[in-house]
Amino acid sequence: MGFTNLIFLWTAFIPVIVLLYYFFRKKYKDQPVSSTLFWNEVMQETKASPYLKHLQKNALLYLQLLALILFVLALMNPFMKTTEVAGEQSIWIVDTSASMLAKNEDSTTFDQHKEEMKSLASDLNGRPVTIITTGAEPKTIVRQETRESSIHNAIEELEIAYESEQLSKAFDMAQAFIGEKATSIYLFTDSVEREELPIESENITWVVKGASKELDNVAITRLAATALEGKTLALLQLKNESESALAVQLSLLDGENKQIVQEEITLQGGEDWSKIFEDLPVGKVLTATIQVDDDYEIDNTMVTLIGSGTSEIVIDQKMHQLVQKGFQALNADVKIVPSEQLITMEEAIVVTNQKVLLEKSASPIVLIGRDDVEAVEVNALVDVSQDSLFAFSSLEDIYVSSIYPAFDHFTTIATIAGKPFVQRSQRGDIVILADIQSTDWPLHPSFPLLLWGIQNELMEGTQNLGSFSPNESRAVSLAPGEWSIYSSEDEYISTVEGGSEFRAPTVPGVYTARTQEEEKQLIVQLSSGERTIQEGTSFEIGTIQNVAEQETSKKPFIQWLLIPILLLLVLEWEVQRRRGFAN
Structure with missing residues (x-):
């Protein structure tokens, strides 16, 4: 706290003058007379409260002194020092992923961040702010906005988008607004590592707001189901991310939300739990739900479309026998077909190395290797992404000696030494850019599991979206x-x-x-990635050069002094009126 106009400190003598006036005013001595002797009994209650009597007698003095003191303070224009947003502008990156719905005490992390943003908006002092939301396609909500009302309205309209945050894309968008200006970037998220922030610029200060509370969570991490011989086979995986054991009530529901399985289990801290459910009723949809006392509810439900076992798997006769045997072990309805007949196949999954079928065949394709180019030596291990195809099987320990060139417009979901290894086409075809004989993949347990995952994914696409x-x-x-x-x-x-x-x-x-x-x-x-939550922290990185004096502001509160001064003047008038103006 401080004062802007200390020159008015001399006015502090005014209350002293009033106080001296009361000291030297004419005083009267109480003198009992015969006509007032009987008043003593009436005044006993007042005499029993001497402090109240003293206050009543000197009320006008206290009111005048208090009003004058507040008036002196108002003349000196008191202010409070507050920390404000540093830099010439501010950029707020708001994480709108589903994990922001984790409850932190009585409200979600997202709601708490919105309240922090509203408080921060009042400290901008005219500095422009840009708000960016995360996602596969980051969005600019407001751009270089200075009006506090517009900023508050934009904050109120922020909503969860449920998709992965993909912070790197939001960081790239923020770079376009920085330029040469000193900028403070606020990141409102649940958890982020310091190494993920681009902090190479001296003109940027990073302020990260995270979820600091330790959260309990049990998540359904995987649910897959397929129809075989008139029954449904389902695989379910759960994970307890908490440190303590939690009781879980598990239910499986059919397409009409009728309960077909119910179990009660206890998951220890950090435990991964999985189970295969056999002989379930056949349907189109299977839903898994859990009831557990945790802080994140949206990952307690998972739905899957049940793939039909009626779709055929057709394998190129030239493919390696390990590929043929692998699919035959998963599905009895597998056909080995000569290469030249594959183009005529319909409503079947085609496994081949013929690149031309990706363009000419209407059937879903599993391309293992290529027949149009030569392979290149790599001699490295596989690095996989968090794609759902690898939920049951990890390829990270697989050794590959050579790979084929990648397809330009396909999505890469696994790499080797930075080069694409597994890709997915726009329509859902799966491409493995290596021959089976150039890997040790068949020696790993992940080989049949990944083939099963590919089969389920492509079977869904033939009957559903x-x-x-x-x-x-x-x-x-x-x-x-x-x-x-x-x-x-x-x-x-x-x-x-x-x-x-x-x-x-x-x-x-x-x-x-x-x-x-x-x-x-x-x-x-x-x-x-949104089925797991992490404990985050709030921290700051970087110091903007030559703008340290902008980090604090003076907020006067003279308006809060004028109101009590006016109220005291009204009370003085009322006290004087009751006593009589003549006195």
Whole structure:
């Protein structure tokens, strides 16, 4: 606290003058007379409270002194020093991923961050602020905004997008707004490592707001199901991320939300739990739910589309026998077909190394190796991403001696020495850029598990639109025309054009794409990264050069003194009126 106008300190003599006036004013001596002798009994109650009597007698003095003291303080213009946003501008990066819904005490991490942003908006003092939300496609909510009301409205409208944060993309977008200006960047997230922040510039200060509370969480990390011989086979995985043991009530529901399995289990701290459920009723959808006392609820439900075992698997006759035997061990309905007949196959999964089938075949393709180019020596281990295809099988210990060149427009989901190893096409084809004989993959337990994952993923695509991440965009096999998207409660969501890029809904759940003649189901599923939460911390990195004097501000509060001064003047007038102005 300080004072701007100390020159008015001399006015402090004014209350002293008033006090001296009361000391030297004319005093009267109490003198009992015969006509007032009987008043003593009436005044006993007042005499029993001498402090109250003293206060009543000197009320006018105290009111005047207090009013004058507040008036002197108001003349000196008192202020409070407050810390404000440093730099010439501020950029706020707001994590809108699903993990921000983890409860921190009585509210979610996201709601707490919104309150922090509102408080921070009042400390900008005219500095422009840019708000960026995270995701696969980061969005600029406000740009170089200085009006506090507009900033507050933008904060109120922020919503969870459920998709992965992908902070690196938001950082790249923020770089476009920095330029040569000294900038303070606030990152509102749940958890981030210091090494992930680009801190090479001296003109940037990073302020990270994380979720500091230790959180308890049990998550459904994986659910897969397939129909075999009139029954459904399902695999479920749970993980307890807490340090303590937690009791879990597990339920499996069919497409009509009827309970078909119920179990009570206890997961120890850090335990991974998995189980295969056999002989379940056949249906289109299987839902797994858990009831547990944890801080993150959205990962307590998972839905999967049940793949049908009726889709054939057709394997190129030239493929290695290990590939043929691997698929035959998973599915009895496997055919070995001559290479020249594969182009005629329909409604079947085709396993081959013929690159031309990726362009000419209407069937889903599993391309293992290539027949149009030569392989290049690598001699390295595989590095996989967090793709759902690797949920049951990790390829990280697999040795590969040579790989083929990658496809330019396909998505890479596993690499070797920085080069693509496993890719996925826009329509969902799986490409493994190596011959089986150039790897030791068949010697690992992950070999049949990954083949099973590929089979399930491609079988879903022949009968459904498959699984999507929230807001994910990709090409799907929809007939030309308008398709309407409805939720599981039959609520209309949006309309898409068949043959164009399809964007999945935001909220996880089961959806249906319909036309007048046809309908296909799809599910929107949290990514594996959003099914885990971490304890975060708040910290600052970097100091903006030559702007240290901008980090504090003086907030005057003279307006809060004028109100009590006015109230005291009114009270003085009332006390004087009751005593009589003549006295």
